[in-house]
Amino acid sequence: MKIAIASGKGGTGKTTVAAALALSLTEEFLAQSTLKAHTLLGQPPLFLDCDVEAPNAHLFLNPETRREEPAVLLIPEVDEAKCTHCGVCAQVCQYHAIAVVGKHVMVFPQLCHACGSCTLNCPEGAIHEVPHTLGMLLGGPAVGNIDFAQGVLNVGEPMAVPVITQLKRWSGAADGRVIILDSPPGASCPVVATLRGADYVVLVTEPTPFGLHDLRLAVEMVEALRIPLGVVINRDGMGDDGVDVFCRQHGLPVLMRIPFQREFAEGIARGRNLLEVAPDRTVDFHRMFSAIVEQIGGVSS
Secondary structure (H helix, E strand, C coil): CEEEEECCCCCCCHHHHHHHHHHHCCHHHHCCCHHHHCCCCCCCCEEEECCCCCCCCHHHHCCCCCEEEEEEEEEEEECCCCCCCCCHHHHHCCCCCEEEECCEEEECCCCCCCCCHHHHHCCCCCEEEEEEEEEEEEEEECHHHCEEEEEEECCCCCCCHHHHHHHHHHCCCCCCCCEEEECCCCCCHHHHHHHCCCCEEEEEECCCHHHHHHHHHHHHHHHHHCCCEEEEEEEECECCCHHHHHHHHCCCCEEEEEECCHHHHHHHHCCCCHHHHCHHHHHHHHHHHHHHHHHCCCCCC
């Protein structure tokens, strides 16, 4: 089961919810719950931090990096000795990542999507692909024996999607485990790349006009992807009831409410997981997980 945790805007507490959900499904926190008998919970979850431009889940889950690998994109390199400057490569490139100017071929790696069209269509066979490093993939065990992996995009690189795609592939087979995908914020291409293949999406929001505005956009995106979804309202008690009204009008389940409390903010600011700050909230995460399983038609104990 793949559960993606997303949000319309940054700063809503998306990673806080994702990390706490992962921790709630470990042996220590399942010991006092009937969820431990769930068929999906025979082993700790796999956690993927897909917010590769600003990964921060490691602050709450304290992973030990035991393996790493560069995330690469194959970009074209032109053999000038073979090139006749016919311009076919530039004509077939939809992203304008290659241009022929007079007797010179210019390649723009920041625009290349590694589609391979230029290589396949070059009549002289003058183009081959070389790896361009976009970032790093890091993995290892985290607190509670959670299997943790994250992608880190290099500073200045414009495309996060290839790193996210490679992270999801690199993390290995799920073996029937629960997979938690910590998505980037917003409703852009990196978010869509993270959500593709997910069985369920949890949208974390806050009860403010900004939170409601961006929740609307996120709901439209998830519905377009045809993935079941639910809402977590963080900092409940501040702002207004606009989010509640929106959820009622659109039949969206409110899976959990996290109250607006100073102790939560202070603990999280110190890099503590929400369940370390407030262990009594564990039952809320277990109820949310059960509701998710029920909503997607799984079998829950």
